[in-house]
Amino acid sequence: MSTTLTQPTIMVQAMTTTATGSTAVASGSATTPTPTQQITTAINKALRRNPGSGPGGPGGPGGPGGSGGPIAQAANLLAVVPQAADVCLMGSLPAIFLGNRSKAENFINGIQAYIHLNREVPGFTSPMKKIALTLTLMQGEKVARWANDMGQALDELDPLTDNIPALWTTFLEEFQEQYLDTQAAD
Numbered sequence: 075m076s077t078t079l080t081q082p083t084i085m086v087q088a089m090t091t092t093a094t095g096s097t098a099v100a101s102g103s104a105t106t107p108t109p110t111q112q113i114t115t116a117i118n119k120a121l122r123r124n125p126g127s128g129p130g131g132p133g134g135p136g137g138p139g140g141s142g143g144p145i146a147q148a149a150n151l152l153a154v155v156p157q158a159a160d161v162c163l164m165g166s167l168p169a170i171f172l173g174n175r176s177k178a179e180n181f182i183n184g185i186q187a188y189i190h191l192n193r194e195v196p197g198f199t200s201p202m203k204k205i206a207l208t209l210t211l212m213q214g215e216k217v218a219r220w221a222n223d224m225g226q227a228l229d230e231l232d233p234l235t236d237n238i239p240a241l242w243t244t245f246l247e248e249f250q251e252q253y254l255d256t257q258a259a260d
Contacts, residue, residue, distance in 0.1 A: 109235045109236050109238050109240075110238070110240045112231065112232075112235070112236055113231060113236050113238075113240060113241050113244060114244065116227040116228075116230045116231055116236075117224070117227045117244060117245075117248060119227065119230075120223040120224060120226050120227030120230075121220075121223055121224075121227075121248070122223075161194045161195050162195070163192055163195055164191050164192060165187070165188050165191045165192065166188075167184070167185075167188055167211060168180070168181050168184025168185055168188065168211065169181070169184075170211055170212075170213050170214075171211055171212045171213070171217060172213065172214040172216060172217065173212075173214055173215070173216025173217040173253070174216075175253055175254070178249075178253035178254050179254055181211075182208075182246065182249055182250075182253075182254075185204075185207070185208050185211070189204055189207075200237055201237055201238060201239055201240075201241040201242035201245075202228060202231065202233060202236075202237045202241065204242050204245075205224065205228055205241070205242065205245045206225075206228065208245070208249075209221045209224060209225050209228075220252055224245070224248070
């Protein structure tokens with residue numbers, strides 16, 4: 075019996091260089107948002123933020139001075155995560171997070187350790203599934219609204235184009251801002 079694994083087909087637009095040789099632009103994509111921009115927009119919308127605030131805003135990834143230039147954005151298209159071979163889960167999940175700031179760092183470290191341990195299990199390399207797993211372990215009044223908003227943002231993303239490492243990184247930054255920032259309101 076043989077098993078055939080298929081990889082998603084990714085189309086990459088041709089890159090052209092201007093006469094000065096200093097700027098590369100994806101042809102035909104002047105107004106099309108990149109997957110990273112779409113992720114940032116969806117999360118900002120879910121968290122009811124104004125455009126330009128938070129990651130992806132001015133100075134953040136995708137903003138002026140950030141790492142979201144055309145070449146980096148084209149590279150993000152190539153970072154869609156394929157599925158792995160079938161292996162078993164190992165370790166144990168961290169305790170349910172109820173919103174207690176003193177336990178937030180241990181919770182997120184526990185999630186990351188569990189994900190790293192199981193990275194060869196199908197789905198554990200998927201940023202969308204990492205977020206969904208984390209949200210299932212966030213329960214109670216202190217986290218319900220934030221977790222619901224993040225879940226809605228996740229539902230609005232396209233798994234074929236938005237399931238990139240920047241999504242997990244942005245989620246971790248948002249978690250840190252919400253629960254690890256001691257200056258933020260409860």
